[in-house]
Amino acid sequence: MKIENYLTKILNDALTHLNYGEANIDIYLERPKLEAHGDFSSNVAMLLPAFAKKAPRKIAEEIVEALSYDPNIIEKVEIAGPGFINFFLGMGYYQSSVKDILDAGIEFGNSDWGAGRKIQVEFVSANPTGPLNVVSARAAAVGDVMVNLFNAVGFKGYREFYVNDAGRQIRLLGESVSARYMELLDKKEDLPEEGYHGEYVKDIAREIIEQDGDKYVRLPIGDRQEQMGQIALTKMLESQREMMDLYGVNFDNWYHESELRKQNAQEQVLQDLKEKGYIFEEEGAVWFKSTEFGDDKDRVLVTQDGNPTYFLIDIAYHKTKYDRGFEKLYDLWGPDHHGYIARMSAAIQAMGYPGDSFQVEIIQQVNLLRSGEVIKMSKRAGKIIEMQEVIEEVGVDAARFFFVNRKITSHLDFDIDLAKKQSDENPVYYLQYAHARICSILNFAHEKGVDPDEDARLDLLKEPEEKNLIAALLQLPDTISKAATSLDIHILPNYLHDVASVFHRFYHYHKVVSDDVELSKARLALVKATQIVLANGFGILGITAPERM
RNA sequence: GCGCCCAUAGCUCAGUUGGAUAGAGCAACGGACUUCUAAUCCGUAGGUCGAAGGUUCGAAUCCUUCUGGGCGUACCA
Numbered sequence: 001m002k003i004e005n006y007l008t009k010i011l012n013d014a015l016t017h018l019n020y021g022e023a024n025i026d027i028y029l030e031r032p033k034l035e036a037h038g039d040f041s042s043n044v045a046m047l048l049p050a051f052a053k054k055a056p057r058k059i060a061e062e063i064v065e066a067l068s069y070d071p072n073i074i075e076k077v078e079i080a081g082p083g084f085i086n087f088f089l090g091m092g093y094y095q096s097s098v099k100d101i102l103d104a105g106i107e108f109g110n111s112d113w114g115a116g117r118k119i120q121v122e123f124v125s126a127n128p129t130g131p132l133n134v135v136s137a138r139a140a141a142v143g144d145v146m147v148n149l150f151n152a153v154g155f156k157g158y159r160e161f162y163v164n165d166a167g168r169q170i171r172l173l174g175e176s177v178s179a180r181y182m183e184l185l186d187k188k189e190d191l192p193e194e195g196y197h198g199e200y201v202k203d204i205a206r207e208i209i210e211q212d213g214d215k216y217v218r219l220p221i222g223d224r225q226e227q228m229g230q231i232a233l234t235k236m237l238e239s240q241r242e243m244m245d246l247y248g249v250n251f252d253n254w255y256h257e258s259e260l261r262k263q264n265a266q267e268q269v270l271q272d273l274k275e276k277g278y279i280f281e282e283e284g285a286v287w288f289k290s291t292e293f294g295d296d297k298d299r300v301l302v303t304q305d306g307n308p309t310y311f312l313i314d315i316a317y318h319k320t321k322y323d324r325g326f327e328k329l330y331d332l333w334g335p336d337h338h339g340y341i342a343r344m345s346a347a348i349q350a351m352g353y354p355g356d357s358f359q360v361e362i363i364q365q366v367n368l369l370r371s372g373e374v375i376k377m378s379k380r381a382g383k384i385i386e387m388q389e390v391i392e393e394v395g396v397d398a399a400r401f402f403f404v405n406r407k408i409t410s411h412l413d414f415d416i417d418l419a420k421k422q423s424d425e426n427p428v429y430y431l432q433y434a435h436a437r438i439c440s441i442l443n444f445a446h447e448k449g450v451d452p453d454e455d456a457r458l459d460l461l462k463e464p465e466e467k468n469l470i471a472a473l474l475q476l477p478d479t480i481s482k483a484a485t486s487l488d489i490h491i492l493p494n495y496l497h498d499v500a501s502v503f504h505r506f507y508h509y510h511k512v513v514s515d516d517v518e519l520s521k522a523r524l525a526l527v528k529a530t531q532i533v534l535a536n537g538f539g540i541l542g543i544t545a546p547e548r549m
Numbered sequence: 550g551c552g553c554c555c556a557u558a559g560c561u562c563a564g565u566u567g568g569a570u571a572g573a574g575c576a577a578c579g580g581a582c583u584u585c586u587a588a589u590c591c592g593u594a595g596g597u598c599g600a601a602g603g604u605u606c607g608a609a610u611c612c613u614u615c616u617g618g619g620c621g622u623a624c625c626a
Contacts, residue, residue: 028566043568046606056606081569082606127626169626194625285624296552296622303624310626338553339621364554365619372560406562409554411619413561418575424588425575433588444585482565494563497573508581508590527585549588 003474004029006073007040007087014066015044020059023051038078038086039471045083056083094470095458101473101529102452109476109536114155118325121147123332124244125162128236129173131200132243132387134366138412139332140387141403141542142363142489144249146330148540149484149492158326159251161244162317165233166258167310172196173236174229178221180205181228185214189221204232243388247396248542255320257313265316266308269351270301278350293346293355315347322353331360338362361487363408369415394419397543401428404541405493427497432546434500435538437507438531439547445513445524452524460522465506469526472502473533480540496537503530 008027015021025047032041045060052059060079067077075090101108123143126136143159150157164170176195180202182188191197208216208231216224237254244251260266270286273279278289279301286302288311301312321329333340341360348358368375368385375385391399398419405427406412418425445451461470479495482488512523538545 026566030565030568032569033564033572034569037569041569046568049606084569129626164626167626283624287624300624305624307624309624314626335554335620337621341553362554362620367619410562411555415561418561422588426588427574429588430574433586437586437589441585448585478565486565488565490563491565494573501573504589505591507585511585513585549586 003073003089003093004040007042010067010069011042011044011063011085013068014063017066018062020048020052023048032086037080037084039089040087042085042087043083045079045085059083060085091462091467092459094467094474095461097470097474098458098461098525098529101532102525105532106536106539108532109480110152110154111477111481112154113481114150114153116154116156117327118156118158119150119328119330120158120160120321120326121150121330121332122160122162122321124249125164126240127164127169128233128240129169129196130198130236132240134368134385134387134390134414135334135363137247137387137390137399138366138403139334139363140244140247140249141400142361142408143332144400144542145404145489145492145540146332146484146487148542149480149489152480152540153484158253159249160321161251161254163237163254163256163258165237165256166261167313170229170233171225173201173232174225174227176201177204177208177228177232178216178225181208181216181224184209185217187217201232204235207235243391247387247391248400255317257317260313260316260320265320266301266312269312269316269319273301273350276350276352288343288347288350290343290346290350293349295342295346299343311343311347314344315351318344318348318358319351322351322357327357329358331358332363333360335362335365361408364411366403366412366414369413370417372415374413390414390416397432398426398428400542401431401493404489406490407488408490428543429549431493431496431500431534431538432543433549434503435531435534435545436547436549438503438527438534441507441512441527442524442531445520448513450513450517450520450524452528453521456521456525457518458522458525460519461526463506463510465502465509466523466526469499469502469506469530472499473529476533476536492537493541496534496541499530499533499537 007029011027012021015023015025025044027042027044029040029042032038045063046056048054048059049056057079060083064077064079064085069077072090072092074093075088078086078088080086121143123139123146124132124136126132132140147157147159172192172195175192176197179189179191179195184202184205195201205228208228216227219227241254270279273288278292280287280289280298284304285300287298288301290299291297299311300309301315302308318329331344338360341362344360345355345358349355368390394402394416402414402419403412419428422429424430442452461467475495479492483492506526510523512527513520535545
């Protein structure tokens, strides 16, 4: 039985025994910040004065008097402050937990709460019209970790990248590349006003010349632009895939907008919404009554000149997600899209899907810092720091760690100098060092002929640093479930930092491998359990667990 | 104007249904290697939780107003 359940049960029994059961108090157990306040604390006595017509401390005394428990599990119970009941767990509980962790192994921390339900996270989905930027890097790390977390709590999580490979922007890309292509061949062709001006456009044009020479010059301009658009698209997509691969994010699916258009998927959506009465025409355009579902204003689905809007295609896209059997959809969008949430959510509901089956998380912006200064970026001037530059400079582990180590709703200051520092100023190494240290200990012990084994005398673990370490390890399952359900993914790296910290302290005060073989084995078991927790956590974060540093 | 995000130590940030003396890391200062990795550990210092009200036994946390910063408010994608 989980220790929290045990404590809740004995408290409930005591309340019943004292005839306080009818007050219907929800038992809430808290982990006190101070060690002097025990391992768990309950405030039940402070919730009862109105019902019992007694002072909270008096009630606490009654409850403690009425408690009946196993002294191996609970060492002592104290009343403190205004009426807190503090539980101090016995060492026996902690000792046996080490074996539980070793037995669970790579499964430790996981649960089957999600019951195998299919959920999807769509993220990055950057336009294939330019290199990935830093916000994409943040979104990629966050989305990847989210899916890992969902899988850890028993869902079947899918990663999807939506590829906007159709429509106006691809046309503009083709026109831009074509113009640069001609320019490089000393011919004249205007770069469209709203086209793409970045250096990478020239690079693509150059590559095309290297591959195919000047054969496109002879084509009519329209054909050339069209073909250049497709070539550029293929190249951009390829580089995005390589980038994600390098970054360790493996999408289960890259869904192409062009597929939707080929199938005329938007027609079905229009038909469906029309039948449900959410469509009207005005000034030659087709509108969706999104205001009926809380949007600020109604939205256009088909423009005056008869083209489907991006929004309409996007609705059709989201419909396919439900058609493909996903029960819950998460979209990770950039901060510039939050105005878009209300209309998409309205569309989901209009199509008859539950409003809470669709959830958008806004991944807030990233400020890149170098030498303590925010790097100003301007799309127009083509001064964008690309994801690739950052990854190459600071490395995958550091980048991913920095991106998930913060609340996703908060703006993120990414200090490039700090992230690439291979020193104690860099928090990534603090965690990884703990793991490397563990590997080193296990190797050392192995050379001495001592290995952790099944029959380690765990009852020899009695030191406070050992207790604190075990207590920290035991919080992995809760941390994972909490991170998964609240989407506060940053609590996982925070937690792992705690584990590393408690481990380093334990290491400092106690020799693991000593002449006392029995004690060495017990401590090796504890070290091994720590390794499991760190490695499982690193796995979810997608950072490596180095064996030496 | 309206909407969203943010404001906690010098810096970057935690702070779990409202709980006990608001915590880490870095930076600063002082210590600890004859040892399984000193990329570590220990200690000191550092705070009007942006401001003002309110709710109550109790507020960084909930409510209102205000200030300051970021972003958004397309028949673009």
